[in-house]
Amino acid sequence: MAKELSKIINKWVPAEGKVIDFGCGDGSLLKELMDSKNILGYGVEINDHKIEVCISKGVPVIKQDIDKGINGFESSNFDISIMARSIQCLKEPSLALNRMLKLSNRCVVTLPNLGYWKCRINLASGKMPVTPELPSSWYETDNIHLCTIKDFEELCMKEGIKIKDSVFLDSKGGNGKLASLIPNLFAIEGVYLLEKQ
């Protein structure tokens, strides 16, 4: 995970909090949070190899396909749930958002921005965008629900989800001025801290 991204998330996660990370990959974010903030973290992952890496790092992990449901964890009282770069791969992103906010009062969601100017140029030339952030062709990509920053924020409003904080990353992976000023055009990724309204 990019340094800047994990730095932002690190700021939002409460020290010694109970955290669940959907689509946790090799567990590196959770491991960082365990080391720096002494959190109790659980990852959810479907890939066996990545699960093995989590376990070797001492990161508790649950094998589950998040597309088949983010449920069964409501009783665990999480402080915060995280879904980094995965929501666009889900069949029902809005359901996932609502479920996450059921099991924790706050959640962190990050997603690639289809409104980024390079994507728009791609589309203007009549092709689906293929960029360093979205490297796969339309027929190979897992990203079945791509959206723009604007689209996502509209969804949050419609679902009654409060955007407590947001940070926009530019193509260098940093929190650039232009990306913050006009995120829908210049951000490659939106990083959100969401809350129930």
Added chain:
Amino acid sequence: MKIKTELINFPEGLDLDSGDRLDSFELMVESYGELNESKTNAILVCHAFSGNHHVSGENSERETGWWDEIVGPNKAIDINKYYVVCCNNLGGCSGSSGPKSINPSTKKAYGGNFPLVSVSDWVNSQKMLLDKLDIPFWSFVVGGSLGGMQALQWSIAYPDKVKKVGIFAAAARSSTQNIAMNEVARESIRKDQNFHNGNYIEHDVIPKNGIKTARMLGHITYLSERHMDLRFGRKFQDDNSKVDHEVDFEVENYLQYKGDKFSEIFDANTYILMTKAMDGYDAAGVSGKLDRSLKKVTAQFLIIGFYSDWLYPPERGKEIQIAAMNNNIKSSYVVLEGEHGHDSFLFASDKYAKIIEKFIQS
């Protein structure tokens, strides 16, 4: 590979869950590897229903241990690094005190009068073993199926005596269907005319037919439909290797053969005792709430289930995982392919072995 097998006597006896008492008892114990100086590398392996203390390598009878694929030098549970201990459970028929043992007060075999034992009794006897071996704690307690229940019970009963726990192809309690299957097996044993209310040793007979039928049924529940299909299909048994002239299909021949073999080595009373212990176990305890019974647990959990296991399906492991998370226990839950149904926990698939190895090392 160094295997140490010893019969350890516990003259202090044990008060059992049932209210009965064993005034003294013996455990047949096998161990592998060396306890390190700081005594931090001890692992307890708990055996499943028909297992025993012989886990790894070849014993003097040239039999290979039941978990040889996982436990051994440079294997997932590496005896070059860990001191691994397994005992035949109380009530068993492989050397520990059980129905075949002589009751000191009657000077005759216990037979059907051996007291009922529970998973928690086993764990209590294993705790006495830990003390006798002068080990401060187990770094890992692990088992599959009924062995997994013991591992879970260890974390509940002795939270400061176990650091990590491995619960494989197991559940916090047997399901209604599990109990039902076991009852059919027990019924076939009880109704064998040689059973004599459990006192067949006195009559110098063995209820072999009963044990055989019980095992045949059990065996079906341990395998997956797909595995049976792939292995036997609807192939006919060739005439030269039929164990019985009634047999048509290979699968029939297989079950007949396995049942026969088992009935020669396993004790009928032990069969009844072990299945009763399995049926009776409920990690939730008297409160009936697993959440509550895990409150004092400090060990880390590794829960593994197998998709093809319909006896203790993965969802049963998930229940333990959820209760563990509710109690802030560091717990992982992994489901693996495993083609052997419930028996998958016995075989070292790449992913399975790696995950166990990494968990112990982490």
